[in-house]
Amino acid sequence: MEFEDIMGYALRIGVMLSILFLIIGFSLIFINGQENLFKEITNLNSSVISKNFKIELIINNLINLKGVGFIYLGLIILIATPISRVFLGILQFYKERNWLYFIITSIVFFNILFSIFLIPYLINL
């Protein structure tokens, strides 16, 4: 299988997994009777928005089968999908010994990691 095929499948699987978890999440919200969560969609200081919903809480939600955690998992997979695609690109150019593109793709990957990890670190300084 060529890299292009792997990339194509990676994108497709990522989207399908993400949608699956989103649907599970919404179903759990209705099953558990947490419908009042829907009133929160205009609340700027809601406890469920991404700033206030830390990773530990997401994991805790997943273990306890709470809907919001599954929705977050779906969204995380969705964001991770194109990122994994860039990572595959680094491997591809390494395998092809194309050093210019190995560096270019690594810079793109760094930019993404910068916004995920370094910016939260910098704002906490």
Added chain:
Amino acid sequence: MFDAFTLILILILISFISGLFGSLTGLGGAAFLVPFYTLFLGIPLRFAAGASLISTIATSSGAGSAYVRDRITNVKIAMSLEIGTTLGSIIGALTAVYIYSHSMDIIVFILFGSFLISQVYIQLTRSKSELPKDLPADKTTQIFQLYGKYYDKALKKEVIYHGVRWWLGASIMFIAGFFSGLLGIGGGALKVLAMDWAMNLPMKVSTTTSNFMIGVTAATGSSIFWIFGYIQPILAGATAIGVLLGSFFGSKILVRLTNRTVRYIFSSILIILGIEMILRGLGYGI
């Protein structure tokens, strides 16, 4: 106002329509989604932009998987230009953070409205030619290995092409990334402009490569939106599902809108939404 079940149906329906319109016009779901959410449902702009940005990842990846395997997307050109879009997106998203944290949402409303109105011009003057004119390769063509070929099903032949003016393309990509992060849009129109007009690439390569790049750009901006709390999970989750379904159906109905009347209808919708966004920004509530 609504019970929970009705509300989720409304959210999915609105995002479905946005995805459908976005796919039919080639503008992407965000152009319709953000105005619908903010003007008609009263959803805060930052949540609408966050949900919209995440949904562009879904459509980009969903459609992208097919294009990559058809070998039309040029992965090298995409990666080299993503340096520009990701940097632009970081600066754009941080600008949005500055604007929202100083309660200056009006700026984003006005910019979004102007963006919608500017798209009308692109709607009405869309380039007709499939293949670019023949320009000689320049230095950047060699340095960045901007060569490629693909099999064109409509033209029934293999098209061999090369890109030129990488610096111009990458600069426009930086601007595209900036607006993507600032407004929560995919920025496809600007990305196509960078490749089609600036780099002289064939239209099919420009549109599929642009679509592919949108996911990476949006993932960067979304991560910053995430940190600052602009992702409302219920809204973003429902939107991702709706926009993905809508754009999928849109791509099945017809590849591109050619009918003049339909283009005029969409252009009118864009103008109305654009004016309403600007009016909202100026404080005239609707």
